[in-house]
Amino acid sequence: MFETLSDRLDKVFSGLRGKGRLTDADIDATAREIRIALLEADVALPVVRAFINAVKERARGAEVSQALNPAQQVIKIVNEELIEILGGETRRLRYAKQSPTVIMLAGLQGSGKTTLAGKLGRWLKAQGHTPLLVAADLQRPNAVNQLSIVAGQAGVDVFAPEPGNGIGDPIRVAADSIDHARRTMHDVVVVDTAGRLGIDAELMAQAAGIRDAVRPDETLFVVDAMIGQDAVTTAEAFRDGVGFTGVVLTKLDGDARGGAALSVRYVTGQPIMFASTGEKLTDFDVFHPERMASRILG
Numbered sequence: 001m002f003e004t005l006s007d008r009l010d011k012v013f014s015g016l017r018g019k020g021r022l023t024d025a026d027i028d029a030t031a032r033e034i035r036i037a038l039l040e041a042d043v044a045l046p047v048v049r050a051f052i053n054a055v056k057e058r059a060r061g062a063e064v065s066q067a068l069n070p071a072q073q074v075i076k077i078v079n080e081e082l083i084e085i086l087g088g089e090t091r092r093l094r095y096a097k098q099s100p101t102v103i104m105l106a107g108l109q110g111s112g113k114t115t116l117a118g119k120l121g122r123w124l125k126a127q128g129h130t131p132l133l134v135a136a137d138l139q140r141p142n143a144v145n146q147l148s149i150v151a152g153q154a155g156v157d158v159f160a161p162e163p164g165n166g167i168g169d170p171i172r173v174a175a176d177s178i179d180h181a182r183r184t185m186h187d188v189v190v191v192d193t194a195g196r197l198g199i200d201a202e203l204m205a206q207a208a209g210i211r212d213a214v215r216p217d218e219t220l221f222v223v224d225a226m227i228g229q230d231a232v233t234t235a236e237a238f239r240d241g242v243g244f245t246g247v248v249l250t251k252l253d254g255d256a257r258g259g260a261a262l263s264v265r266y267v268t269g270q271p272i273m274f275a276s277t278g279e280k281l282t283d284f285d286v287f288h289p290e291r292m293a294s295r296i297l298g
């Protein structure tokens with residue numbers, strides 16, 4: 001397993017206990033350890049550089065502290081900078097003034113979109129909403145069925161294409177679902193879309209078509225935390241091809257150290273809003289930057 005960043009910093013400073021002030025050499029040694037730890041946590045290199053510069057600058061300007069030794073002082077700075085780079089405050093969902101609020105899910109196949117639709121449905125229902133899950137992933141033969149199953153587990157309604165009526169046209173299904181939601185008094189529509197194993201132009205065009213048809217209040221880019229640095233290229237492709245207003249990190253129950261979180265937030269500038277931590281619908285919560293910072297720090 002990884003050596004945690006806290007362990008590494010402790011080692012750097014073990015010889016310095018009792019010393020009152022951080023020297024430039026201490027700060028450089030610290031920066032080296034942070035760099036290794038972040039790269040091991042799969043943070044993208046430009047993000048590592050920017051982060052280290054921010055920490056170095058703050059460490060140099062840090063006042064001599066009575067309460068904290070140099071190691072604790074640097075760990076505090078690193079922790080605060082991590083929280084900052086992860087978005088600071090939790091960003092809440094923005095609801096439309098006029099129902100329905102439309103939430104579109106986008107991401108690679110296998111990233112966990114359909115599961116997330118169920119999780120969001122359950123979560124929204126618990127918040128007093130009446131969500132409608134929409135099966136606009138018509139690429140995978142079983143996707144509609146899978147969405148119906150999670151909707152059933154979540155106790156929420158699902159909108160899926162009628163056989164023979166526009167089946168095969170996810171843009172049409174998505175557009176129809178909004179009218180349906182209005183008629184049936186569903187106040188939040190969650191649109192599940194198709195994802196391929198890799199990024200491709202056709203997928204992006206389809207997702208953009210769905211976006212134009214439903215004009216989402218939120219487009220959530222769903223990304224598997226386990227893909228590490230690949231998260232950056234995938235996020236950039238979805239940002240340019242579809243655009244998104246928030247990120248959902250999935251599979252955080254795996255041993256991913258959170259590098260994807262740090263990188264995606266930094267590179268796209270969009271907030272991470274939710275986190276998925278397992279296959280069950282209850283394995284889901286709003287994203288808390290301070291918890292992710294602790295995970296990275298170890």
Ligand code: GDP
Pocket residue numbers: 107108109110111112113114115116195250251252253254276277278279283
């Ligand atoms: P989609 O292709 O994007 O719709 O992805 P799915 O929702 O079908 O998820 C792909 C696989 O990942 C399924 O086997 C899910 O059970 C699993 N999965 C989804 N979210 C999580 C998660 O947070 N943790 C774990 N361990 N598995 C997940």
